Amino acid sequence: MAQGRSGNPAKRAEHEQTTKQRREERRQEKLAEYQRQLARSRRTKKFAWIGGSVAAVAVIAAIVTLYVTAPEPLNDYSAGSSGAAIEGVETFNNETEHVEGTVDYPQSPPAGGPHNAYWLNCGVYSEPQTNENAVHSLEHGAVWLTYDPEQVSEEDVELLESYAPSSYSILSPYPGMDTPIAVSAWNAQLKVDSANDERIRDFYEEYWRSGDVPEPGALCSGAVDGPGKVS
Structure with a gap:
């Protein structure tokens, strides 16, 4: 149930x-x-x-x-001259003229004078360059930083390259110089013994793209690429 x-x-x-x-x-x-x-x-x-x-x-x-x-970049410069005095800088009175062939320059490396009608394109070079083309670049306001490869190390060359701005600057070896390093502009030159010399950058600051050149502001490209151009 x-x-x-x-x-x-x-x-x-x-x-x-x-x-x-x-x-x-x-x-x-x-x-x-x-x-x-x-x-x-x-x-x-x-x-x-x-x-x-x-x-x-x-x-x-x-x-x-x-x-x-x-850190501040090593190649940051202001265009134009300020009239600053740099110890060791020599100045000259080279004339400007377009010529053919080679020139016997009074300075070595040259710091102005007669030159080829075609300028050397600014940049970094691993081989020596023709004086007459490089001098024409100086006429446009470039700075030419040269070194004797027998007197400087690879590390020194790298340091010198870090000083060079991306335009209106030439860096190249120059065998047989009486000093390890020389910095040249139109009618101005500084020779130093060390890549660490602060006057190298002082020289750039004073003479890079200076208005006191025969052809200020003219191009530093579009002409001759020398041998061994790196950049």
Whole structure:
């Protein structure tokens, strides 16, 4: 004989009430757990945003610090002369004239005088260059930095290259000089014994793209590439 429900209404009501309470308790527990998970998710996103922001600020600060503390470039010069006196600089009174053939220059390396009608394109060269073309470049405001390969090291040559600006400058070997290094401009020259001599950069600052040349502002490209051009 099947067992029926309790016939006691009070007991039945109490049982139903207990079931409802348990369901409500489970619902509240699930709701509370959901709210906890939601709160954790919000905190995680907040911390991630803060961490990302801090990282971004750190990167910006590092860039600013690098910019502020970066060493000054060795080849940053102002065009034109200021009239500054540089110890050891000799000045001359060479005349300008276009000629054919070779010229017997009074200075070695030459610092002005008659020259070829075509100038040497400015740049870095690993081989000696023709005087008559290089002098024409001086006439346009270039500076010619030369070194005797028998008297300087490869490290010295790299240092000299770091002094040379990207335009209106020639760097090339010049065998047989009476000093290891010479810096020449139109009618001005400095000879030094060391690549570390600060006067090399002083010379560039004073004579690079000077207005006191026969043809200031004329091109230093578009003419003759000498042998061994590196850049």
